Amino acid sequence: MTEASHVPVLLERVLDLLEPSVAVDRPVVVDATLGLGGHTEAMLNRFADLHVIGIDRDPEALARAKTRLAAFGDRVTFAHAVYDEIAEVVAEAGFRTVSGVLFDLGVSSMQLDLADRGFAYAQDAPLDMRMNPEDELTAADILNTYTSRDLAKVLREYGEEKFAKRIADAVVAERAREPFTDSARLVDLIRTSIPAAARRTGGNPAKRTFQALRIEVNDELGVYRRALPASLEILAPGGRVVVLAYHSLEDRITKRAFTEVTTTDVPRDLPFVPEGHEARFRLVTRGAEMATEAEIDENSRARSVRLRVVERIAA
Ligand SMILES: C[S@@+](CC[C@H](N)C(=O)[O-])C[C@H]1O[C@@H](n2cnc3c(N)ncnc32)[C@H](O)[C@@H]1O
Numbered sequence: 001m002t003e004a005s006h007v008p009v010l011l012e013r014v015l016d017l018l019e020p021s022v023a024v025d026r027p028v029v030v031d032a033t034l035g036l037g038g039h040t041e042a043m044l045n046r047f048a049d050l051h052v053i054g055i056d057r058d059p060e061a062l063a064r065a066k067t068r069l070a071a072f073g074d075r076v077t078f079a080h081a082v083y084d085e086i087a088e089v090v091a092e093a094g095f096r097t098v099s100g101v102l103f104d105l106g107v108s109s110m111q112l113d114l115a116d117r118g119f120a121y122a123q124d125a126p127l128d129m130r131m132n133p134e135d136e137l138t139a140a141d142i143l144n145t146y147t148s149r150d151l152a153k154v155l156r157e158y159g160e161e162k163f164a165k166r167i168a169d170a171v172v173a174e175r176a177r178e179p180f181t182d183s184a185r186l187v188d189l190i191r192t193s194i195p196a197a198a199r200r201t202g203g204n205p206a207k208r209t210f211q212a213l214r215i216e217v218n219d220e221l222g223v224y225r226r227a228l229p230a231s232l233e234i235l236a237p238g239g240r241v242v243v244l245a246y247h248s249l250e251d252r253i254t255k256r257a258f259t260e261v262t263t264t265d266v267p268r269d270l271p272f273v274p275e276g277h278e279a280r281f282r283l284v285t286r287g288a289e290m291a292t293e294a295e296i297d298e299n300s301r302a303r304s305v306r307l308r309v310v311e312r313i314a315a
Contacts, residue, residue, distance in 0.1 A: 006109040007299045008038035009244055010291055010307055014102065015046050017284060017309050021099045021240040022047045029100040030055065030090060030234075032083040032227065035108040037065035044072050053077045053093050055086065057132045057218075061108060082132075084226040090234055097236035104244045105224065107131070107214065109301065119214060121206040124184035129210075129217045139213040143180040148172045158221070158249070159212030163194045167209060183210075211247075221249055228257045232281065237314040240284060244305050251288060251306040258283060258310045284309035 008014075022029065027050050031040045034054035043050055054069075054076055056062045062080055069076050079089045083103070090098060111131070112120050118128035118139060127140040142151070148168045155164035170193040171180070180186060187206040194205050215221060231241050245251040261281040266273050291302035 006036045006038055007301070008042065009104065009299065009302045009305050010289075010295070011039065011042055013289070013307065014039060014242055014244070015042060017242055018043065018100045018102070018240060019047075021238055021311065022050055024099055024236070024238065027051070027099040028053065028090075028095050029102065030086060030098050030231070031102050031104075032086060032231065033102070033104045034065050034078070035061050035104065036110055037068045039102055039104060040065070040076065041069060041072075044069070044075055051075055051077070053079060053090060053095075053098070055079045055081050055083050055089055057082045058111065059132065059134075060114070061110065064110065082223055084223045084230060086227055086230050087234055096234075097239070098234055099236055099239045101231040101235070101239075101241045102244075103224075103227070103231075103242070105220075105250050106246045118183060119210070121183060121187050121204060121210045124182055127180055127183055127186065127213075129214045131218050135218075137217055139217050140180050142213060142216055143171055143186065144175050154216045155209055155212045157212070158215040158247075159208035159210075160248075161208040161212065163198065166193045169193075215247070221253065224250060225253055228253065232257075232261060232310070232312070235312040237312050240309055240311045242307070242309050244307055245288075246301070246304045246306075251308070254306075254308050255288070258308055262310060279313070281310050281312055284311050 018029065027047065029043060029050060029052050031052055031054045034040060034056040037054065040052045040054055043052060054065060059080055062078055066078055077093045081089050107119055111117055115123040115125045118125045127138060127143065129139040151171060152164040152168035155161040155167055161167065167190055170189055174189055190206045190209055191199060199205060235241065243254045245254055262279050262283050264273050264277050264279050266277050285308050288306035288308055291305050295302045
C-alpha cells in the first residue's frame with residue numbers, strides 16, 4: 001500500500017465543540033466521514049468512554065482507518081456506507097440516538113494522492129473519481145455521455161467555472177473523435193478551450209472542472225442534503241452536529257438547514273413563543289468559523305474550511 005496521509009482540519013476546535021455533548025453516560029459519536037480516522041483517533045484519545053461509529057463509502061479509507069484504530073478495539077464500529085444511511089447504520093450498531101455527528105466533507109488527501117483513483121489533475125490517470133469503486137458512474141462516463149448543456153451546468157454549478165460552455169462544447173466535439181479515458185487529454189483540452197489570459201491566472205485551469213466532475217460522480221450535494229436532516233433526527237438532547245465544509249454550496253446547504261431548525265415559525269412581533277413552537281435546536285457557532293493563518297500555513301486543505309455547529313436543545 002502506498003503510504004498516504006491526511007492532516008485533520010480544525011482538530012482541537014472540533015474536539016472542544018464536541019466536549020459538552022459527550023459529557024454524558026456512554027456517549028456515542030458518528031464520524032460520518034471517517035477517512036483515515038484522524039478526527040476519530042483524537043476523539044477516542046480525549047474522551048475516555050466514547051464509542052465512535054465511523055462511516056466511509058470508500059473501502060480503501062475504511063481499511064486504513066481500521067488498521068490505524070485497531071488499538072481502540074470495540075470502541076469503534078466501522079460501516080461501509082454512504083452517510084445518508086446514517087440512521088440505519090446507527091440502528092444496526094445498536095443505538096437509538098447519538099451525542100454527536102461529525103461531517104468532514106469532500107475527499108481526503110489520501111484519495112487525491114492515489115493516482116489510480118483519478119481525483120487529481122496533476123497526474124495522468126483513468127478518469128474515475130468514484131469514492132466507492134463499486135459504484136457505476138465514472139467521470140469518463142459523464143464526459144462521454146452528458147449533453148453539452150448538462151455538462152456545462154455541472155461545471156458551472158459545482159466548479160463555478162466561468163468558461164463552462166466553452167469547455168463542455170470542446171469535450172463534446174473531442175469525444176466524437178475518441179471517447180475520454182484518461183485525465184491528461186482532458187487537462188490539455190481545458191487549457192486550450194479557455195482564453196489565453198485566463199490560462200495565466202488562478203492556478204491550474206483544470207482544477208474547477210475536476211472538482212465539478214467529482215461532485216457529480218458521487219452525487220455529493222444530493223447525498224449531503226439528505227444526510228443532514230437525518231443526522232439531526234438521531235441527535236440526543238444536548239447532542240451536536242459539527243460540519244466542516246470546503247465548498248460554498250456545501251456550506252450553503254449547512255447554513256440553510258441549521259437556520260431552518262433553529263428558528264421558530266412564530267411571527268417576530270409575538271411577545272412569546274407558544275408551547276410546541278419552540279425551536280428544537282440552537283446554533284453553537286455564530287456564522288461560519290474559519291481556520292487561522294497558522295493552520296493554513298501548515299495544512300493547505302484548511303484554507304477553504306467553514307465550520308458550523310448546531311445543538312439539539314435539551315428536553
Ligand atoms: C475529508 S475526508 C475525512 C478525513 C478524516 N476526518 C480524517 O481526519 O482522516 C472525507 C472522507 O469522507 C468520505 N466520504 C465522502 N462523502 C461520503 C459519503 N457521502 N458517505 C460516506 N463517506 C463519504 C470520503 O471517502 C473520505 O474518506
